[in-house]
Amino acid sequence: MFLAICETSASLATVLLAKRVIEIIGIVVPIILIIMCAVDLLKQVINPDEKNYSKLTKRIFAASCVFFIPTIVGLLLDLVGTTDFSATRCWTDANASTIEFLSKQEEAEKEAEEKAKADENAEAKRKREEQNRIREEIRKENEEEAQQAGQNGKDGLVIVKDGVFYYPCDSSKNGTAASKGSAPYGYVKPFYDKLVAFTKAAAAAGVSVNMSTTECYEGIKGVCGAWRSRSSQEYAWHCYKTGSCNNGNLAAAPGTSRHGWGIASDLRFGGNYSASVAWAHAHAKDFGLHFPISSENWHVEPINVKCY
Ligand SMILES: [Zn+2]
Missing domain, CATH: 3.30.1380.10 (Muramoyl-pentapeptide Carboxypeptidase; domain 2)
Structure with a gap:
């Protein structure tokens, strides 16, 4: 099921969006944290009596964590990928070219389905017309016979x-x-x-x-x-x-x-x-x-x- 979900262009587009968001977080959040660390350091320099080191250490750790989120997610998915979920495929397939390829394939499948349906309808119509023709022929024959008998x-x-x-x-x-x-x-x-x-x-x-x-x-x-x-x-x-x-x-x-x-x-x-x-x-x-x-x-x- 997981695999099937990852094979449609719409779900892959969602995964791609998530990927982009994580990438942005991985860049923006560390920048914010670095700025905050710089502020902390500046405060420390101005006022050496304050104990800001533990706060600073936490922030550096947090910044590193966020910066490494994409890598961590990738590693986790690689681990999961060895199981039946094959979720890594979802992650790696979530790119513009795969999505385009899939959407084209989906469109072609839809077209083929519609064509098959149209063909089926045409065949049904042809059969119906043929039946009507035969019925009409029989009716005419009967009518002629009846007239002859009359x-x-x-x-x-x-x-x-x-x-x-x-x-x-x-x-x-x-x-x-x-x-x-x-x-x-x-x-x-x-x-x-x-x-x-x-x-x-x-x-x-x-x-x-x-x-x-x-x-x-x-x-x-x-x-x-x-x-x-x-x-x-x-x-x-x-x-x-x-x-x-x-x-x-x-x-x-x-x-x-x-x-x-x-x-x-x-x-x-x-x-x-x-x-x-x-x-x-x-x-x-x-x-x-x-x-x-x-x-x-x-x-x-x-x-x-x-x-x-
Ligand atoms: Zn005459």
């Missing part, structure tokens, strides 16, 4: 399984009440979800792409862009054949249009029309959608559609 199932007459839309290859059921999907405007739910994601992304990209919100319920005569009844499809077919209505636009033969299954939508483009059309055609595939009819840049369907 997309599977039957809606109207369409069965969706792993991203494929199966519809009955039975034209007699196309456009019947049973062929209507459960989502708004008669869309099949998974297709509707795709349209929502697609149109939202368009808005975020600063263009205007909108799903059709007109459904043609049974008995209506009109061309609707969402789910389409058989009668409506017959009307569209009539317009196409005669060119007398609906601009004579292309129409599928009754019983064949995918509008009749709730898996087609005639988009409406707003804002900057050509930019909106361009964006829709560039990004549809990212949402599992495509434009299968080249002459109808507004007619969108799921990419994977099959008969069952």
Whole structure:
């Protein structure tokens, strides 16, 4: 313990101070005593009757003692130094260069300690971030799986399984009440979800792409862009054949249009029309959608559609 105390710059500085004080005492006190002795001697000379010798002798002895204090301390410490205390090392090390060396060493140790601590913190942070990343990945995977599972199932007459839309290859059921999907405007739910994601992304990209919100319920005569009844499809077919209505636009033969299954939508483009059309055609595939009819840049369907 003693040894450890003598190995810090602060304790050595204290010892050094003590050393300096003793040195000063060793010089100043004998000078004072010598002056006092001189005064005594002078008194003796002036007044020989007084007995000042014993006082004088004591003072000379005291002066010598004080003068030799550093030497005596040194000798005592040398004696002690042979024991476990090793106190002499304290005494001899108490000098400016050793103190400077020690304080530099202490500073370096402190710096190294701080650096190690910083490294440890950085490592802990890196580990934490890695864990968060893995957790987020797992969460995303779970979410995707859940979404995929939610997309599977039957809606109207369409069965969706792993991203494929199966519809009955039975034209007699196309456009019947049973062929209507459960989502708004008669869309099949998974297709509707795709349209929502697609149109939202368009808005975020600063263009205007909108799903059709007109459904043609049974008995209506009109061309609707969402789910389409058989009668409506017959009307569209009539317009196409005669060119007398609906601009004579292309129409599928009754019983064949995918509008009749709730898996087609005639988009409406707003804002900057050509930019909106361009964006829709560039990004549809990212949402599992495509434009299968080249002459109808507004007619969108799921990419994977099959008969069952
Ligand atoms: Zn269409």
